[in-house]
Amino acid sequence: MLQIMEGSHAVAEAVKLCRPDVIAAYPITPQTHIVERLADMVADGELDSEYICVESEFSALSACLGASAAGSRVYSATSSQGLLLMAEVCFNVAGMRQPVVMSIANRAVGAPLSIWNDQQDSISLRDAGWFQWYAEDAQEISDFHFLAYKVAEDNNVLLPGFICFDGFILSHTYEPVDIPDQESVSAFLPPYHPVIQLDATDPMTMGMYATPDYYMEFRYEIDKAMTQSAIALRKAGSEFKEHFGRDYGELIEEYRLSDADFAFVALGSVCGTIKDAVDEMRKDGKKVGLLKIRSYRPFPAEEIKKALSGIPLVAIIEKNLSIGSRMKGAVGLEVKDAINDSGVCVYSYIIGLGGRDIRKLHIRGVYEEAMKGNGDTFYGLREELL
Numbered sequence: 441m442l443q444i445m446e447g448s449h450a451v452a453e454a455v456k457l458c459r460p461d462v463i464a465a466y467p468i469t470p471q472t473h474i475v476e477r478l479a480d481m482v483a484d485g486e487l488d489s490e491y492i493c494v495e496s497e498f499s500a501l502s503a504c505l506g507a508s509a510a511g512s513r514v515y516s517a518t519s520s521q522g523l524l525l526m527a528e529v530c531f532n533v534a535g536m537r538q539p540v541v542m543s544i545a546n547r548a549v550g551a552p553l554s555i556w557n558d559q560q561d562s563i564s565l566r567d568a569g570w571f572q573w574y575a576e577d578a579q580e581i582s583d584f585h586f587l588a589y590k591v592a593e594d595n596n597v598l599l600p601g602f603i604c605f606d607g608f609i610l611s612h613t614y615e616p617v618d619i620p621d622q623e624s625v626s627a628f629l630p631p632y633h634p635v636i637q638l639d640a641t642d643p644m645t646m647g648m649y650a651t652p653d654y655y656m657e658f659r660y661e662i663d664k665a666m667t668q669s670a671i672a673l674r675k676a677g678s679e680f681k682e683h684f685g686r687d688y689g690e691l692i693e694e695y696r697l698s699d700a701d702f703a704f705v706a707l708g709s710v711c712g713t714i715k716d717a718v719d720e721m722r723k724d725g726k727k728v729g730l731l732k733i734r735s736y737r738p739f740p741a742e743e744i745k746k747a748l749s750g751i752p753l754v755a756i757i758e759k760n761l762s763i764g765s766r767m768k769g770a771v772g773l774e775v776k777d778a779i780n781d782s783g784v785c786v787y788s789y790i791i792g793l794g795g796r797d798i799r800k801l802h803i804r805g806v807y808e809e810a811m812k813g814n815g816d817t818f819y820g821l822r823e824e825l826l
Contacts, residue, residue, distance in 0.1 A: 442618050447578040447610040448473035450617045451543050454585040456487045457625040461512035464492040464503035468522040469555045470607035471545040497522040501529040508538035511637035520547035523561045533600045534569025536647045539592030540600040545607040548794045556795020557607040563760040563770050569662045571669045572737040574707040575605040578615040590676040596668045606709040628683045670738040691740035693732040700729035706757040707733050710798050717803035741778035755810045756788045767816050787815025
């Protein structure tokens with residue numbers, strides 16, 4: 441049913457339909473509305489889940505890890521410093537192959553303190569072993585949660601996942617969202633049946649000490665499972681289309697790329713702005729297009745290489761900063777590596793950090809800078825402050 445709702449509430453409604461057994465989260469701006477709504481659902485009897493009140497984000501994910509190891513479907517949500525406080529546990533969750541799903545309302549990381557949006561928090565944990573998907577709008581936020589449990593709980597994957605969406609820009613904005621009914625979701629996402637779980641009658645150890653003779657193989661298996669998650673997402677995305685009519689069978693989305701000689705590449709909500717800018721620039725005779733990356737982990741290198749084949753100039757719109765790197769942004773480094781073609785020029789532009797607006801005029805500005813050969817830099821710096 442189509443409803444107008446806040447992005448955070450769309451997340452809560454989707455999570456309710458996924459039927460988690462345990463929810464543990466600590467409120468942090470701009471994620472708070474999600475867990476507030478879920479707490480109300482549990483208190484009002486709308487959602488049959490155990491809601492664990494904790495004293496920190498570290499405790500929240502630790503509780504989720506324990507509950508998942510005991511065989512429960514679990515959920516959490518966080519942002520920014522909260523995610524970084526969870527960092528140690530994030531590695532443990534992936535290493536123990538627990539299919540935890542967590543919403544990340546992306547927010548800048550201090551210092552200086554900022555409650556506004558960029559993608560530094562989740563990008564900083566790109567190597568933790570969680571798949572990372574980035575939503576453009578509230579509909580994708582909602583749909584990605586159904587897909588995330590489907591993929592995470594696949595026996596060939598068994599990895600946790602981040603559903604990332606831009607804080608305030610999406611979390612606090614009201615949009616129309618098609619919320620499916622419980623029967624339809626249950627047909628797509630059956631109850632969770634763990635392969636292995638803690639059992640007092642049959643004790644075992646999880647996450648135990650590994651000597652150098654064994655540790656490397658564990659990390660290899662996580663990497664192999666991440667590759668499998670791409671296969672599982674394509675399968676689940678196509679199945680999702682059969683159930684709900686929306687197609688997520690690809691890890692990327694191409695917008696007006698077929699005849700483009702210039703491509704923007706981006707993650708998240710800024711893709712909507714770029715699409716509008718592309719439409720306007722097309723009217724001016726500029727053959728531009730957009731490559732939207734839905735899945736940052738696993739990184740769809742082959743799909744990106746194919747989509748950008750023959751396009752001589754590429755501009756990455758980065759809402760993160762890889763300090764000290766040549767290209768400045770983490771996404772640009774990986775796109776450059778994926779293309780691996782000296783005939784394609786790839787520039788990275790750091791823009792919109794700490795919630796600074798990214799408007800269509802800025803997208804045009806990036807295009808103009810790229811056409812001049814000025815790239816791998818910050819865009820929109822206030823020179824008077826430097």
